[in-house]
Amino acid sequence: SQQGEEDPQALSIQEGENATMNCSYKTSINNLQWYRQNSGRGLVHLILIRSNEREKHSGRLRVTLDTSKKSSSLLITASRAADTASYFCATAAGSNDYKLSFGAGTTVTVRA
Amino acid sequence: EAQVTQNPRYLITVTGKKLTVTCSQNMNHEYMSWYRQDPGLGLRQIYYSMNVEATDKGDVPEGYKVSRKEKRNFPLILESPSPNQTSLYFCASSTGGLTLHFGNGTRLTVT
Numbered sequence: 001s002q003q004g005e006e007d008p009q010a011l012s013i014q015e016g017e018n019a020t021m022n023c024s025y026k027t028s029i030n031n032l033q034w035y036r037q038n039s040g041r042g043l044v045h046l047i048l049i050r051s052n053e054r055e056k057h058s059g060r061l062r063v064t065l066d067t068s069k070k071s072s073s074l075l076i077t078a079s080r081a082a083d084t085a086s087y088f089c090a091t092a093a094g095s096n097d098y099k100l101s102f103g104a105g106t107t108v109t110v111r112a
Numbered sequence: 113e114a115q116v117t118q119n120p121r122y123l124i125t126v127t128g129k130k131l132t133v134t135c136s137q138n139m140n141h142e143y144m145s146w147y148r149q150d151p152g153l154g155l156r157q158i159y160y161s162m163n164v165e166a167t168d169k170g171d172v173p174e175g176y177k178v179s180r181k182e183k184r185n186f187p188l189i190l191e192s193p194s195p196n197q198t199s200l201y202f203c204a205s206s207t208g209g210l211t212l213h214f215g216n217g218t219r220l221t222v223t
Contacts, residue, residue: 044214
């Protein structure tokens with residue numbers, strides 16, 4: 001069963017704008033990860049946030065985690081055409097970090 | 113170069129003909145995992161392995177087998193493929209299940 005679900009399913013923005021997507025999950029987690037996938041290729045790890053962290057930054061990426069609402073958000077600032085991709089959140093339910101569950105993803109299109 | 117290598121990239125086969133998709137990693141990772149990706153369903157975990165000779169079922173293990181005889185290799189075996197196993201398959205590896213490194217995928221079509 002899917003633990004994480006991303007919202008929206010798709011997002012289209014102009015180059016230079018910010019893109020925000022959300023992930024909701026069902027059960028308690030130790031950590032949450034975000035991945036990017038370019039057009040049917042393998043996923044690339046972007047960022048990991050642990051359950052005791054509220055916010056994390058990596059370059060133009062900002063991730064927040066609200067464990068009380070069981071949700072996370074990924075913000076991409078000053079988007080570029082190269083950010084066009086699908087973005088997935090991944091969580092492991094309970095204490096088993098090995099059994100990862102991915103959502104269906106948010107497809108982001110950045111228009112030039 | 114650190115990488116996860118899957119072969120083949122594309123495979124078309126017929127129902128019932130046994131096939132193996134290979135996966136190899138050169139990063140000395142203990143953890144390896146297989147996923148299938150279908151439109152609208154995201155990635156679903158098939159099997160994972162925490163180390164040599166240690167494998168466990170993911171969310172959708174039916175119709176698949178795996179083995180982990182060496183640390184670097186984690187083949188996915190379909191003993192009797194069926195059309196509902198047509199999908200895009202990914203192998204991934206990591207230390208401890210976090211920060212996965214993915215292969216480039218195997219697109220399987222079963223007719």
